[in-house]
Amino acid sequence: MREGESDRPNSLSDLLLRLIDAGGDVVRAEINVVRHMALERLARAQRSLALLALGLLLALVALTVLAVGGVLALAPLVGPLPAAAILFIVLIAGAFAAVRAGQRGLAKLAKVDRDDVTDFMQRATEYAE
Numbered sequence: 001m002r003e004g005e006s007d008r009p010n011s012l013s014d015l016l017l018r019l020i021d022a023g024g025d026v027v028r029a030e031i032n033v034v035r036h037m038a039l040e041r042l043a044r045a046q047r048s049l050a051l052l053a054l055g056l057l058l059a060l061v062a063l064t065v066l067a068v069g070g071v072l073a074l075a076p077l078v079g080p081l082p083a084a085a086i087l088f089i090v091l092i093a094g095a096f097a098a099v100r101a102g103q104r105g106l107a108k109l110a111k112v113d114r115d116d117v118t119d120f121m122q123r124a125t126e127y128a129e
Contacts, residue, residue, distance in 0.1 A: 033120075033121070044105075045105075045109055048101075048102045048104075048106045049102065051101045052098070052099060054102075055094075055097075055102060056095070058098060059091075059092065059095040059099075061091055062088050062092040065084055065087050066084060066088045069081055069087075069088065
């Protein structure tokens with residue numbers, strides 16, 4: 001026993017104060033873990049959202065090209081319609097590929113894998129130390 005310590009165990013109020021203090025530490029640590037998980041998910045979502053935006057932009061461009069091609073097709077010249085159709089097909093294929101890639105990326109984010117949580121908790125513990 002150290003000097004200054006009595007044989008008497010800690011009082012109930014001392015134990016409750018220590019419990020409340022430890023509980024506050026646990027709550028703060030949990031909030032930090034959730035905050036870091038949210039930031040990590042947001043960082044991973046940025047690429048998928050950018051691909052979705054690109055796909056939507058290409059789809060808009062493809063529709064614009066189709067509209068311009070249709071107007072030009074009314075002209076006596078026959079050439080603009082095949083050119084507009086080819087450009088439309090290429091752009092809509094790119095838009096479809098970008099949207100599908102973005103959807104797959106967001107679908108992966110929606111799934112919570114036990115291994116991902118375990119890995120994240122390990123990294124959070126190492127970070128906290």
